[in-house]
Amino acid sequence: MPTVHVFARDHINTDEIIPARHLTTDVEAELAKFAMEDYDKTFVKRVQPGDIIVAGADFGCGSSREHAVWALRGAGVGAVIAPNFARIYYRNSINNGFLALECEGIVEAFEDGDDADLNLQAGTVTNTRTGQSLTFVPVPQFALDVQKAGGWLEYMKEHDAADLEAETLNAHSTEAGHGHPGHDSTEVDSATQDPATQEKTHA
Template identity: 40%
Template structure:
């Protein structure tokens, strides 16, 4: 997995999946359409503000609420390279990993990092460098099984490899 570099969009606690992608857009699962409405009730015209590679940093319980995989898809296709949060809602965590969006549990980093900071993240090691403040943090490393899925590019390629091999 490559080293990710981007500017921070900082969010608070309990950011729910309705805020990430409102249900009024769930009449489609097209990634670009979902991305164009990502977080729009929180950050209007987000798509004009994000540069590819930018990083979402949030508080506790990020992605709570519905099981809609449209939420991590919207984030990924909006151009975010990864998400850092103090903690995640369970279904969102699985969904992000399954679609190959690196998301890292990093409580200390998320409390310290500010909007607009420039970060460098090594998702494999969980290391986070804040180039704005020259501080460095360590997020929780992925369990080996999760890492395996991320390295395959998501759950479907991971399972498809196995099916092809006849496992």
Template identity: 80%
Template sequence: MPTVHVFARDHINTDEIIPARHLTTDVEAELAPYAMEDYDRTFVRRVKPGDLIVAGADFGCGSSREHAVWALRGAGVGAVIAPNFARIFYRNAINNGFLALECEGIVEAFQDGDEADLDLRGGTITNRRTGVQLTFVPVPQFALDVQRAGGWLEYMREQENQAAQTQAHSAKEHTHA
């Protein structure tokens, strides 16, 4: 059961998600200890794998650094849910197989520490404390496949490997016919 970490302010920028002074690596495990450091120094000690961030509008505004997604994913965040996202953060999230879910009214529906039920295919999130359920556009299977693969590049490598295996299998069948 994921715990919700509420960052209710609008316009949380990438410098707050991962401060520029820590951009000396692209390794998630090395970025993770600094996730949200300038917003909440205790966050990385509290977050558990699969936990959710609920945030205000325009989350991830600022620079285009992918490090923001990597730091959150490295810290164990399963998804960020906000009314909307800065487009470059949203695109980086998709490309890196990280869930950025747009949901109106999310900040008002949760308090820090609440537990949530998240149904990606059904497009709902439910606050277990209050029973309040909100809807968002369900995550398409394609996006779930990219997430499962670990990002767009990894997904494309899987697709290429599957195509090569199918082609090799087809060629083998034709030579034995």
């Protein structure tokens, strides 16, 4: 049964997940030694394979470095559960076959050191101490397939271009919201808008 490590603050950034001073390697085992170092120096001594991080909203904001995913995975973390994630971190997690699960109320449901029962098929996470069970946003089949393949690069080897173009990944953390700018589907980026249309728009 995985143990939960609670980092309740919102907006935990990638420099806290893996400080920039340690970005001298892309070897997960090396990065893992410094995971969450600037937030909790004891974390790497306590974490065990398969453990879960529960965090506040907008987890993984800041730099787009993939090292922030590699460091946690290298440390043995099996999943991060938060109300939502910074969009690039969420995408990096999917690309690397790492579970980033969106779940409202997750911080309030767990205390540091609680055990959790994570059921991907049912879409639930249960605090075994209290019996409280929460439902998280279903993991897209695409994300599960990438995880099973061992990451995006391995997944691409198994699928042709048509399959890849047909894949979609829609989740709260990939949409505009929770402090992130974004485009509504009806908006057109002015940088790509036809000049004639721009003239009419600004006339």
